[in-house]
Amino acid sequence: MPAVSDSPDEFRLIADLFAPLSRGYPGALGLTDDAALMRPPPGMDMVLTVDAMVEGIHFLPDDPADLVARKLVRVNLSDLAAKGAVPVAVMLAAAFPHNVTGAWLRRFADGLRLDLEAFSIALIGGDTVSTPGPLTLSLTAFGQVAAGTALLRSGARAGDRIWVSGSLGDGAAGLRAAQGLLGDARPEHVGYLADRYRLPRPRTGLGPELVGHAHAAMDVSDGLVQDLGHLCRASAVGAEIRADGVPLSPAVAALVAADQSWLATVLTGGDDYELLFTAPPEETEALIQIAARTGVALTPIGSVVPGSGVTVLDADAVPMRLGPAGWRHFRQSPSGDAT
Amino acid sequence: MPAVSDSPDEFRLIADLFAPLSRGYPGALGLTDDAALMRPPPGMDMVLTVDAMVEGIHFLPDDPADLVARKLVRVNLSDLAAKGAVPVAVMLAAAFPHNVTGAWLRRFADGLRLDLEAFSIALIGGDTVSTPGPLTLSLTAFGQVAAGTALLRSGARAGDRIWVSGSLGDGAAGLRAAQGLLGDARPEHVGYLADRYRLPRPRTGLGPELVGHAHAAMDVSDGLVQDLGHLCRASAVGAEIRADGVPLSPAVAALVAADQSWLATVLTGGDDYELLFTAPPEETEALIQIAARTGVALTPIGSVVPGSGVTVLDADAVPMRLGPAGWRHFRQSPSGDAT
Numbered sequence: 001m002p003a004v005s006d007s008p009d010e011f012r013l014i015a016d017l018f019a020p021l022s023r024g025y026p027g028a029l030g031l032t033d034d035a036a037l038m039r040p041p042p043g044m045d046m047v048l049t050v051d052a053m054v055e056g057i058h059f060l061p062d063d064p065a066d067l068v069a070r071k072l073v074r075v076n077l078s079d080l081a082a083k084g085a086v087p088v089a090v091m092l093a094a095a096f097p098h099n100v101t102g103a104w105l106r107r108f109a110d111g112l113r114l115d116l117e118a119f120s121i122a123l124i125g126g127d128t129v130s131t132p133g134p135l136t137l138s139l140t141a142f143g144q145v146a147a148g149t150a151l152l153r154s155g156a157r158a159g160d161r162i163w164v165s166g167s168l169g170d171g172a173a174g175l176r177a178a179q180g181l182l183g184d185a186r187p188e189h190v191g192y193l194a195d196r197y198r199l200p201r202p203r204t205g206l207g208p209e210l211v212g213h214a215h216a217a218m219d220v221s222d223g224l225v226q227d228l229g230h231l232c233r234a235s236a237v238g239a240e241i242r243a244d245g246v247p248l249s250p251a252v253a254a255l256v257a258a259d260q261s262w263l264a265t266v267l268t269g270g271d272d273y274e275l276l277f278t279a280p281p282e283e284t285e286a287l288i289q290i291a292a293r294t295g296v297a298l299t300p301i302g303s304v305v306p307g308s309g310v311t312v313l314d315a316d317a318v319p320m321r322l323g324p325a326g327w328r329h330f331r332q333s334p335s336g337d338a339t
Numbered sequence: 340m341p342a343v344s345d346s347p348d349e350f351r352l353i354a355d356l357f358a359p360l361s362r363g364y365p366g367a368l369g370l371t372d373d374a375a376l377m378r379p380p381p382g383m384d385m386v387l388t389v390d391a392m393v394e395g396i397h398f399l400p401d402d403p404a405d406l407v408a409r410k411l412v413r414v415n416l417s418d419l420a421a422k423g424a425v426p427v428a429v430m431l432a433a434a435f436p437h438n439v440t441g442a443w444l445r446r447f448a449d450g451l452r453l454d455l456e457a458f459s460i461a462l463i464g465g466d467t468v469s470t471p472g473p474l475t476l477s478l479t480a481f482g483q484v485a486a487g488t489a490l491l492r493s494g495a496r497a498g499d500r501i502w503v504s505g506s507l508g509d510g511a512a513g514l515r516a517a518q519g520l521l522g523d524a525r526p527e528h529v530g531y532l533a534d535r536y537r538l539p540r541p542r543t544g545l546g547p548e549l550v551g552h553a554h555a556a557m558d559v560s561d562g563l564v565q566d567l568g569h570l571c572r573a574s575a576v577g578a579e580i581r582a583d584g585v586p587l588s589p590a591v592a593a594l595v596a597a598d599q600s601w602l603a604t605v606l607t608g609g610d611d612y613e614l615l616f617t618a619p620p621e622e623t624e625a626l627i628q629i630a631a632r633t634g635v636a637l638t639p640i641g642s643v644v645p646g647s648g649v650t651v652l653d654a655d656a657v658p659m660r661l662g663p664a665g666w667r668h669f670r671q672s673p674s675g676d677a678t
Contacts, residue, residue, distance in 0.1 A: 027384075029491060029492075029493070032492065032493075032569070032572075032573055033422075033491055033492050033493070033557070033573065034388060034418040034421045034422060034492070034557050034558060035386045035387055035388035035418050035419060035421075035422050035424070035482075035489075036386070036387045036388070037384050037385070037386060037387075037422075037489055038384065038385040038386075038387060039384050039385070039486060040379055040385065042381060045366075045376045045377065045378050046376070046377040046378070046379065046385070047374045047375070047376060047377075048374055048375045048376075048377060048430060048463065048464060048479075048481075049373060049374035049375070049430075049464060050430045050431075050432045050464060050465060050466050050477075050479055051432070051466050052432040052433070052434055052466045052467075052468045052477065053468070054434050054468055054469070054470045054471075054472070054475075056471060057468065057469060057470065057471075058468070079373040079374050080374060082373045082374075083372075083373060083374050083376075085374070091387060091388075091389045091479060092389075093389045093390070093391040093432070093477035093479075094391070095391055095393050095475050124387065125387060125388060125389060126389060127389050127390050127391045127477070128391075129391045129392070129393055129396065129397070130393070130396060131393045131396065131472060131473065131475060132393075132395060132396075132472070132473060133393070133470060133471070133472015133473045133475065134470065134471060134472045136434050136470060136472065136475045138389075138391065138432035138466070138477035140387075140389060140430060140432075140479040142387075143374075147378060150374075150376055152368060152372055153368075153371065153372050153373070154368070154371075154372070218372070218373050219373060230371070233371075234371055234372065
């Protein structure tokens with residue numbers, strides 16, 4: 001691609017900042033060639049994913065540059081973890097606004113370096129362009145998994161238990177916290193939630209451990225109910241989950257305790273980046289051991305059933321439905337039409 | 340990543356339009372999973388590249404959607420060709436403006452399909468988001484090459500001949516043609532050039548043929564002199580080329596004949612997507628045969644020399660230099676400072 005000619009200094013700076021991030025990966029060719037080389041070990045499948053983020057949509061304009069970079073890395077690694085893959089490398093395509101500053105770029109590269117080191121991966125290629133629009137980032141992530149063992153969305157079977165890692169609702173509540181919309185919440189909860197929104201914790205340690213135990217897996221990025229719906233469609237099954245079985249952080253539990261309508265946000269809010277997976281009941285003991293070994297809580301929230309669709313049950317095992325005003329108890333639905 | 344919630348219909352349409360483009364590649368998982376799977380054949384290296392394009396910078400807002408898609412594919416395949424790799428698959432990250440229409444998206448998908456079929460590759464994954472800014476596209480392309488044989492920028496040696504494929508200057512002159520700035524040129528030349536700008540011809544057939552013959556290679560995307568400079572730096576060598584040896588299409592030859600200052604554009608203009616490579620003189624006969632076999636003209640334009648930097652010689656073998664007003668004859672330089 002043609003280099004952008006209107007800000008050569010910044011593009012030189014970017015090259016200088018990014019080149020060290022390829023260290024330790026000879027196939028990156030120092031980020032000075034047209035492409036990168038990768039030689040997957042025999043017996044492994046490569047797992048490939050790409051995610052884009054746009055300023056003002058996927059992150060806030062005021063979010064610190066280092067956290068933007070780290071979030072970009074982490075949402076991609078979450079996809080790899082959901083397939084049971086070990087991350088190997090990433091490539092970055094970045095469209096920077098004309099007014100991006102050197103200080104911003106340095107902080108962005110710092111964040112990138114921090115997480116590449118944290119997850120033992122390298123930046124092996126990319127493209128930098130200029131844009132008159134908002135900062136737009138796209139990261140391609142490469143992982144590997146033993147051939148034929150990747151966890152897919154399509155493997156769920158009726159009778160499987162449905163599990164989630166960690167806690168749900170932190171991402172969606174965290175967005176509101178980061179926007180300053182949680183004025184009534186306790187300050188330590190606001191801080192915890194905003195941090196969870198800005199810096200997801202991809203379950204890279206957990207994902208590979210689930211290979212051989214889980215039938216199907218994905219990460220929760222669009223919201224539990226939507227994502228479980230995707231998994232059910234891919235597997236041609238249905239799902240039944242208990243709303244009160246969904247694991248909550250203390251911060252979100254406090255929000256729900258104060259206002260039950262937060263439960264809708266927990267069930268449908270995005271940005272959680274936890275793993276959602278199904279496994280046969282006989283794997284329960286193995287999963288409990290994996291939770292202990294990885295330090296990641298694993299919670300059964302329901303079952304895979306024949307049929308299609310996701311049914312959410314309340315504490316009395318009565319189906320809830322999502323109306324225009326959010327989730328409500330099915331029996332309280334004024335219109336009475338079934339989900 | 341969270342789905343964009345403000346235009347669900349368009350995102351459903353995109354999913355419907357793109358899913359068929361993954362046909363024939365089981366690892367794409369029908370574009371319905373978090374990631375794609377790829378199992379490179381034993382003995383092969385994977386070659387990975389990414390390029391981003393922004394509306395108004397890398398293509399014109401009025402460019403037909405199908406041509407935008409095809410250009411995106413082609414600039415990436417050009418990078419793979421330059422490494423000697425055979426293309427296998429692509430992943431697309433797209434940030435669509437809010438006002439994108441269904442008709443535009445259909446035409447975009449049509450163009451994508453056309454070129455995926457033309458180059459026998461599949462769309463194996465991607466991410467679609469919404470943007471308040473200009474259309475921003477990023478494509479990751481995957482190719483393969485026999486292990487250890489990829490053509491790098493860093494392999495040039497003093498004594499190598501420098502070659503280019505096809506003709507140079509068509510991309511830069513084509514941009515002006517597409518912008519309606521070539522009013523004096525012959526209509527058939529304007530049409531030819533605008534087409535070359537909008538629809539590059541990546542040398543995917545030629546690139547793999549050069550493996551084992553070329554010492555170093557890259558594609559000409561930033562402009563011949565700049566790109567040859569990159570190659571020289573990567574190889575720690577210098578280069579000497581003859582301006583009058585650079586191959587021109589009839590359309591660009593006519594421009595240069597009418598106005599010699601077009602030569603600067605030929606030497607430094609971008610968007611050519613031809614291959615630039617070096618090979619020892621004893622490979623000349625083999626390269627002539629490759630040109631005949633692939634139907635792609637190959638022209639020797641100079642030599643790799645010890646030292647550093649790119650020297651451009653005029654018809655009298657006198658060095659030219661690039662001044663603020665473009666390339667000029669070194670001997671005519673008013674300031675007299677050497678390059």
